[in-house]
Amino acid sequence: MQTPATSPWKQAIQTGLIAGAIAVLLSLVGMVASFSGRFIVSGVFTMGQVIFLAPILLMSYSVIRRTSPQSPRTVLLTGLLTGVVGGAVLAALVLIGKNINLQAMFVNSSPKLHRILTFDQELVPGLLVLLVLSMVMGALASGIFLLPRRYATAINQALVWVILIGLLRDLILTVTVRWGPLAGLIKLLFAVSGLKPVSAVLLFILIAGLHYWRSGKLAVKQTRVQPKQRPLVRWLTWAGVALLLILLPPILGIFFSDILDTVMMYILMGIGLNIVVGFAGLLDLGYVAFFAIGAYTMGVLTSPELAANPMTYWQALPFAMIACVLAGLILGLPVLKMRGDYLAIVTLGFGEIVRLLALSDWLRPWFGGSQGIQLIAQPKIGGLLLNTQQELYYLFLVGVGIVAFIAWRLRDSRMGRTWMALREDEDVAIAMGINHVATKLMAFATGALFSGIAGTIFAAKLQSVYPHSMQFLVSINVLCLIIIGGMGSIPGVFVGSLALMGSPELLREFAEYRYLVYGILLVVMMLTRPEGLWPDARRRLELHEEELAAKAGDSATESAK
């Protein structure tokens, strides 16, 4: 970013070294080895190989873009040079690891890793294969860069989709198993692990072709849809989405419904935190506290272990909600004057205090200490007890529906606008006559309420709560998903939750590295795309204010200030 403009060769070597270092780190952390069992294209390449080759591809692309414009020959050579340097760093790791026993220190510098990096060959031919493949990655990067944009995006899309389909083999097969004749056809695509080579090639061509064809159509289509038709189209889409959401559990089966429950729970919490962080700009790191308070209130009131006359789920729900709102206000009051970093730390401390109190022997008679609370009531509707994952999904769905609707209406309400005003500039907002006390407290209370509702369903789902479920990491999960999805964006919460909470459940190997990946995602996201994957329109404008102003010309910049 700030490297001075030097010759492309020097930059290529530098970037190659960085790419190699990233690949080495990913190998030593163990990601390469643990993903090496998962084929994407059966017998051809595994996810492990993707993990150490992808950095080289991406970094080659970035160095080519940074040094452009250059002649095609230079571009190709830059790509090749970056690739070979990156590959050489990896090769050095293998050579060092083979001769010195690094395993005493780095647990993953194992013979298995070396076998993977040398593609199961002897040392010298294996390293040659590694170097050649790295160069191929560099060449691929320059190829993508040199091709016209339309071809390049088609190839990119096809690559990503083929990898995704290969990875999600199990999910796809489980979902489609009841689709009759289609199921047999889809099953033909896959091998025992990953795609069959033939089907991978076919899929690649199909997706790339489709994308190419669509990108040609898209330009024409955009002019043709009349504004009048838009509401109808939108309502139809919404109806379709709603129908799909209702039909999901029977389609997916019990195992995937359980994953879906987790995703929905995090959506519920995400929408709440999105109000606090995304709308009002108050970074709350102790969000799990409200989740805990919701779950524990439910436990204390409905479990025969602790309550003299246990309530039902529905009787206890209002109390849990009140408790959460009160907790939100109690946290909100003292932190009214704090901003940014201090607020983050204090809320973090608050979350930890709640957990430590729940864990302590002192409050054991009330909250069960480290043993937690068991036998929590499950919700009943009519005579139907909601106790399977699939039935509870509907409870989550209703909760998410209501909460999302409230959040959506709040965003465009007067309150929502005051939140955003506070987020942008607190002093100016107060000077404009906004009551910052009421506004902030409202944000905390609403956020707390939504999180508490998630907590009550969580308690009912497991029929038990433990202090160990109330880790700081839960707050981080929620924070990550709203940031990845896009701060202040409600669809972003859905996208973020599906991506971040769904993927570790679907790919068991990934679960081990989820926080590592979340950490990388947070940093990379903030550096390159702070508005998130599905950004809120206004938020995007705010974050790219300077660029837009620069585009509008110097005079506009001056008048804006």
Added chain:
Amino acid sequence: MLRTWRQRITATDIVVWVIGLAIAVMVVYGSAKTLALGKYDAATWLDLTITGLALGGVYALIALGYTLVYGILRMINFAHSEVFMSGPYTATFMAYALISLGWWNKYPVLSLLIVMLVAAVVSSSIAVLLERIAYRPLRTAPRLVPLITAIGASFFLQYTFRGLYGSGLKGYPEMDIFKGFLMIAGIRVFKTQATAIIGAIVLMLILYAIVQKTKIGKAMRSVSEDKEVAALMGIDVDKTIATTFALGGAAAGLAGILYLLLFPVAHFYMGFFPGLKAFTAAVLGGIGNVPGAFLGAMLLGLLESVGPSLFLDGLGIPAAYQLKDAIAFTILVFILIFRPSGILGERLTQAKA
């Protein structure tokens, strides 16, 4: 200014003050009762005090990193606790390497110096890399952005260490020279604790001298005063900020070694609580203020070690030591509410707070 004091007090202030008063009464009542009951003898209190001071020393060294960075960038380096964690990890592996060479107990001073040097270099290079990759590009971004980056970096570092070195606990081998205890004026002090206290004080003095007396320290102070003016005066701002991170990182790494003397286990999650408490200490003493960090850390160490027995035992709370972390966080919350500038800090203006 024109309004009378009656109008300036809001309902929130009253609520906050009532809560504060309630806690103060509880603390006084609890302490009085504990002392009246006479459950612990003088020797126990003394032991707790020394433990507290030793802990405080470690916190002081970590807090230095928070304070220096805050002073210069006005941001909390959330990943500093992981910079601290890298120190003990490195030290543990160096210790095993030295044991296998047979140097560990044969040349204890030399081994210790090597371990300290390597740990300090590793943690300060992590701090510098952190600044270069995660913070420098975002220096002009909205405040929330670098904070989130810092949280991300913190998790990245934690789980990188977990991945690199495995998720288990790593025991730190104790040196023979640190075994046993000393008798100082009739008081029994563990050698490890004595080393931690003395080491922390010496290191703090050295670091303080660097900040106050050397040229680079002067540059750091001027950059923290005003970046633009400092740049105009010919100070390389980027380099100065990097140096600040390096200095804070080295202090945290060395703090890690002292921490290992007190709790001889390295673990990837070990940075979280000490980091948070050191931050509390920095705030308690007045963030941005080096002597303040030391004072705050010592006070916090004492409160944390003496507090549960003193305040909470008298209230009839069982297993009060379980709540020592809760005490630290409560202190943090109340300091930030009642005196966000800390003990030694000047009143922060709205823009800084």
